[in-house]
Amino acid sequence: MSDLGSVVFYTIERAIKTYRQFAQRRLVAAGSTLTVDQWLVLNVLEEEPGIQQGLVAELVFKDKASIARMVDLLVRTELVERKVPASDRRSVSLRLTRKGKRELVGITPVVEDYRKRALKGVKAGDIVALQGTLNRIMANCDE
């Protein structure tokens, strides 16, 4: 178990990294210039238009600072709009631009496809078990 224990985290890292590289290759092959993380953020904005940055950070499990910088980029590339609501001028309200929506719609089938490919031959029960184990690990790591 000690042996397994020393390797399992390495396996998890390797797996998620392999998957991300795979996903990124697929995005590039589909002609997108988005990164996987940028796609994630766009996806959140699609589902929660007007959301503020801090909430996006929570939803995608990233740092607020990272999100701020990603949004900078997405605004620069005109995929996302920042607005400051009068109700609370500390916050910003994010939403997709027309261009952002188009980009997202175009790329979504690509994402669905590579997710499906990555999970080929993996049974639903395997996924449930995996999530259970990972949840347990996360609980152990929350002190």
Added chain:
Amino acid sequence: MSDLGSVVFYTIERAIKTYRQFAQRRLVAAGSTLTVDQWLVLNVLEEEPGIQQGLVAELVFKDKASIARMVDLLVRTELVERKVPASDRRSVSLRLTRKGKRELVGITPVVEDYRKRALKGVKAGDIVALQGTLNRIMANCDE
């Protein structure tokens, strides 16, 4: 399954990130200034003294460029030595300094402890299953 499929990668990311943050907190709490990744590299050098950079990159599943920069840091902090062997002057041979060995020895029990904590209540069978599933995903992602 489509639903599960869209969430499972997110869970994996979240799990490994949670674990890394946990590990980093533990290192800091133990008075170390190492990052988790730096510890990994030191550990490889302990086990394979004289190894060259490209091989380290493979072993820890990182980019060669990342390793080059990490080694820069570790050399600057005097934990690692770079030597250019006469046999092949393109390559570099890496090994721990005395200080690096001391640091590693001091921190190893901390690492073992937090690994054990992170896996508390996780059965050996769960780990085997998890690795099986992740290996399958990785195989799917290698085209």
Added chain:
DNA sequence: GATAGTACAATGATATATCAATTGATGATG
């Protein structure tokens, strides 16, 4: 032994992760 191809590493550019410090705005309390 000159040349072409290949191998190893370093570097530049850009994106992300994290922590700390700061700024500006809001809300609570005296």
Added chain:
DNA sequence: CATCATCAATTGATATATCATTGTACTATC
């Protein structure tokens, strides 16, 4: 209503990830 604590976001500093490019050294082939 003035002050203080808190909150949202930005910014700076440093570390890592990735890709492309470059530089240097080796190797094979002619």
